Amino acid sequence: MPVSTRSKAVFNQVQDDPNQGQTTRARNDQEESQMANQMRNPHHGLKEKMKALTLLYEQQKQASNALKNPALKHEEPRFSTHPSIDLLSSGKREDNGPKESKEPRPISHVMRENVMPSSTVTRNFVMPQPLGAEEAKENVAVGHGGDQIVGLSCPRKTNVSSTVARKLSMGSSVMPFSEPPRGNQKVNEQEVETITERQGSVGGGNGSRILVFVRLRPMGKREREAGSRCCVRIVNKRDVYLTEFATENDYLRLKRLRGRHFTFDASFPDSTTQQEVYFTTTAELVEAVLQGKNGSVFCYGATGAGKTYTMLGTVENPGVMVLAIKDLFNKIRQRSFDGNHLVHLSYLEVYNETVRDLLSPGRPLVLREDKNGIVAAGLTQYRAYSTDEVMALLQQGNQNRTTEPTRANETSSRSHAILQVMIEYKVKDAANNIVSRVGKLSLIDLAGSERALATDQRTLRSLEGANINRSLLALSSCINALVEGKKHIPYRNSKLTQLLKDSLGGACNTVMIANISPSNLSFGETQNTLHWADRAKEIRTKACDANEEIQVPDSETDQAKLLLELQRENRDLRMQLARQQQKLLAVQAQTLAASSSPTLSTASSLLSPAPSSALPHEKRKQRPSFLAGTCFTPESKKKGADETVRYLRKTVKELEAEIGRMKKDHALEIKQKDDFILELSRKGAKLAGAGGEGVRRIVTRASLRPKKAPEGELKSPSHRFTSPQPTAKKRSFWDITTANSPSVATLNGRKTRSYISSECAAAPSMLLQLAYPCFWSMFLLGPHLINYIIQPGFARQRPATVKR
Numbered sequence: 001m002p003v004s005t006r007s008k009a010v011f012n013q014v015q016d017d018p019n020q021g022q023t024t025r026a027r028n029d030q031e032e033s034q035m036a037n038q039m040r041n042p043h044h045g046l047k048e049k050m051k052a053l054t055l056l057y058e059q060q061k062q063a064s065n066a067l068k069n070p071a072l073k074h075e076e077p078r079f080s081t082h083p084s085i086d087l088l089s090s091g092k093r094e095d096n097g098p099k100e101s102k103e104p105r106p107i108s109h110v111m112r113e114n115v116m117p118s119s120t121v122t123r124n125f126v127m128p129q130p131l132g133a134e135e136a137k138e139n140v141a142v143g144h145g146g147d148q149i150v151g152l153s154c155p156r157k158t159n160v161s162s163t164v165a166r167k168l169s170m171g172s173s174v175m176p177f178s179e180p181p182r183g184n185q186k187v188n189e190q191e192v193e194t195i196t197e198r199q200g201s202v203g204g205g206n207g208s209r210i211l212v213f214v215r216l217r218p219m220g221k222r223e224r225e226a227g228s229r230c231c232v233r234i235v236n237k238r239d240v241y242l243t244e245f246a247t248e249n250d251y252l253r254l255k256r257l258r259g260r261h262f263t264f265d266a267s268f269p270d271s272t273t274q275q276e277v278y279f280t281t282t283a284e285l286v287e288a289v290l291q292g293k294n295g296s297v298f299c300y301g302a303t304g305a306g307k308t309y310t311m312l313g314t315v316e317n318p319g320v321m322v323l324a325i326k327d328l329f330n331k332i333r334q335r336s337f338d339g340n341h342l343v344h345l346s347y348l349e350v351y352n353e354t355v356r357d358l359l360s361p362g363r364p365l366v367l368r369e370d371k372n373g374i375v376a377a378g379l380t381q382y383r384a385y386s387t388d389e390v391m392a393l394l395q396q397g398n399q400n401r402t403t404e405p406t407r408a409n410e411t412s413s414r415s416h417a418i419l420q421v422m423i424e425y426k427v428k429d430a431a432n433n434i435v436s437r438v439g440k441l442s443l444i445d446l447a448g449s450e451r452a453l454a455t456d457q458r459t460l461r462s463l464e465g466a467n468i469n470r471s472l473l474a475l476s477s478c479i480n481a482l483v484e485g486k487k488h489i490p491y492r493n494s495k496l497t498q499l500l501k502d503s504l505g506g507a508c509n510t511v512m513i514a515n516i517s518p519s520n521l522s523f524g525e526t527q528n529t530l531h532w533a534d535r536a537k538e539i540r541t542k543a544c545d546a547n548e549e550i551q552v553p554d555s556e557t558d559q560a561k562l563l564l565e566l567q568r569e570n571r572d573l574r575m576q577l578a579r580q581q582q583k584l585l586a587v588q589a590q591t592l593a594a595s596s597s598p599t600l601s602t603a604s605s606l607l608s609p610a611p612s613s614a615l616p617h618e619k620r621k622q623r624p625s626f627l628a629g630t631c632f633t634p635e636s637k638k639k640g641a642d643e644t645v646r647y648l649r650k651t652v653k654e655l656e657a658e659i660g661r662m663k664k665d666h667a668l669e670i671k672q673k674d675d676f677i678l679e680l681s682r683k684g685a686k687l688a689g690a691g692g693e694g695v696r697r698i699v700t701r702a703s704l705r706p707k708k709a710p711e712g713e714l715k716s717p718s719h720r721f722t723s724p725q726p727t728a729k730k731r732s733f734w735d736i737t738t739a740n741s742p743s744v745a746t747l748n749g750r751k752t753r754s755y756i757s758s759e760c761a762a763a764p765s766m767l768l769q770l771a772y773p774c775f776w777s778m779f780l781l782g783p784h785l786i787n788y789i790i791q792p793g794f795a796r797q798r799p800a801t802v803k804r
């Protein structure tokens with residue numbers, strides 16, 4: 001620490017003085033130890049350092065006075081200056097100061113002088129020395145529109161060297177934009193690496209993040225005249241504060257201000273020059289394009305926000321497009337001595353959802369997708385050899401561009417313009433093969449997002465506005481889908497998004513410049529622009545060095561791949577379409593069913609479950625379906641209804657025939673059972689006769705019935721939940737017969753049940769017994785019928801003929 005070193009030097013001087021008395025020496029020792037203690041303590045504040053420095057200063061002053069006037073050698077100075085005076089030069093004085101002995105002043109004295117300076121003190125305020133880049137960054141004053149408030153407590157704005165600032169701007173989270181290099185100053189290649197690295201790191205190694213910048217334009221004359229206020233504040237060249245002022249009529253929020261805060265990679269206040277914008281946003285992309293990577297810059301914002309100014313600029317203040325072309329040719333000249341760089345140029349616009357060639361206007365162009373991405377078929381590619389040539393082409397293209405005056409902007413661009421510069425660079429690789437690298441730079445000036453009222457409601461402008469808004473809406477949908485990581489990105493929703501596919505989701509370094517107006521009258525548009533810009537920050541494009549992989553294109557393989565991809569896409573789309581159609585048909589069918597005649601609908605609703613379940617599968621297949629797609633015309637409707645009626649009649653007939661068959665079967669069964677019972681009865685009678693005095697026992701149902709439970713006997717809890725005939729035993733027809741009766745399972749696993757009254761007091765006569773099967777057959781028919789209805793295919797599985 002410089003302070004402690006100096007202090008030590010002073011004490012050494014004191015010790016070296018041979019004329020020093022014992023008392024003074026003792027006091028000095030005490031002071032020395034006190035000072036040493038103070039210096040050892042790292043937490044001594046500024047006050048302590050000041051004390052030490054003041055002491056030092058006093059000593060030096062005394063020494064110099066003593067030199068000038070030996071008579072005043074031990075006199076105390078009559079006034080002192082502020083301790084901060086000559087803070088930095090004190091060290092020098094100390095070094096050059098005399099080595100003569102001087103009595104150190106007591107600390108208390110020095111302190112008193114510092115605290116209570118004499119009225120005659122001359123005060124000199126010294127501005128601190130300029131700080132380093134880091135300190136300057138920390139102390140950037142918060143000012144409106146990026147202006148610095150320079151005061152006594154703030155350091156002066158320092159000029160950070162361009163390299164440092166560039167690294168700061170691209171390599172760290174804080175990104176103040178940099179000063180442009182003067183003249184033809186070469187951009188350091190390391191700087192380009194920094195932005196690429198940064199983009200790569202953000203993209204997680206596989207891709208790069210879109211860099212988003214915001215540019216605020218100055219307040220326009222019209223806006224000033226309309227009395228608009230500035231609602232945008234840019235702080236730290238990065239943060240954008242948007243304030244909504246309450247209108248005079250908005251009494252509820254009259255005193256309330258609503259604000260929003262956004263942070264971008266860099267934000268340009270209204271005083272920013274075109275060069276600053278270019279060097280911060282695009283210069284590095286140009287460098288990357290020369291290395292065979294793709295780059296895109298697009299301006300986005302409301303109408304009149306300054307997009308065209310940023311992209312094209314004026315003759316005096318050329319914009320990004322012009323500066324990029326100039327820079328590109330400069331760089332090519334610097335590095336290409338063998339003329340290996342080929343520059344091709346195309347310029348197109350998207351106007352009312354049609355693509356037009358701005359360099360050779362003619363019929364609208366068709367967009368096609370090939371292995372290089374989306375291309376406009378038939379678009380002119382000009383080979384350019386110099387900046388002047390490109391400038392001439394650019395001018396020509398701009399003259400062909402659709403611009404119209406609107407209420408919001410006198411020279412409003414009514415189309416999206418895309419300038420594409422392709423740079424092909426041929427190099428020899430290690431194996432001496434010529435490898436060509438192609439980099440593409442797309443510079444896009446979008447038409448302004450706008451409200452119909454803000455522009456023009458009446459004429460063609462409104463149609464243009466609708467189309468512009470549609471394409472921008474499609475763009476925002478794509479941004480949303482990309483941000484949310486969706487599989488399907490709706491690029492096909494507009495021509496603009498198709499053309500921007502590469503820039504948004506391809507292998508490309510992309511920069512978005514959001515242009516905003518400062519006027520509070522454009523608050524809504526500004527907020528919207530900032531919202532989308534903020535969203536776009538999250539988009540990650542693919543890795544940018546895909547170019548390496550397409551150096552040696554295998555045309556057949558590529559075509560096959562493309563074909564496969566297109567087929568897959570086609571299949572997906574067809575499936576999507578089919579699903580949608582199915583949904584539509586289902587809805588239409590429901591509507592049709594609801595609107596058809598009540599009898600028919602009732603009949604079909606009543607009968608539809610039965611036939612579908614009762615009929616064999618083949619029959620169900622044949623049933624006319626509403627989804628067959630033939631029921632949408634009146635004739636087809638009638639036809640469908642007739643068919644249904646016919647089908648129902650047929651079903652009824654079939655059912656009747658089935659019932660008749662079943663009746664016959666059951667009659668036969670009943671007859672067989674009756675015969676069997678009769679025979680048994682006869683046998684029983686014979687046995688009884690042969691037994692003589694034996695008890696005649698006729699098996700009746702009553703005898704088989706369980707005895708009534710004794711009163712007071714507990715019933716199971718489930719008893720409460722049984723049917724109303726819990727006391728009657730459920731018995732089958734065969735229960736009354738002997739053990740060789742066919743089991744219940746012989747009837748296809750289905751139990752045929754009947755309930756027997758528990759009130760039969762006496763055994764029934766034979767006649768009655770014969771009547772029972774008839775009675776039972778009634779019960780038997782019911783379940784069979786039900787089974788027929790609820791179980792398909794039952795009709796084919798008739799009960800096996802009962803054998804004795």
Ligand SMILES: Nc1ncnc2c1ncn2[C@@H]1O[C@H](COP(=O)(O)OP(=O)(O)OP(=O)(O)O)[C@@H](O)[C@H]1O
Nearest residue numbers: 217218303304305306307308309409412413447448
């Ligand atoms: N940074 C700026 N400095 C000075 N003037 C500017 C700036 N930005 C824009 N302007 C001026 O504002 C006006 C509107 O700008 P510009 O035409 O670029 O808007 P735009 O966003 O392209 O509008 P549109 O979408 O309707 O085409 C122009 O007169 C332009 O000169």
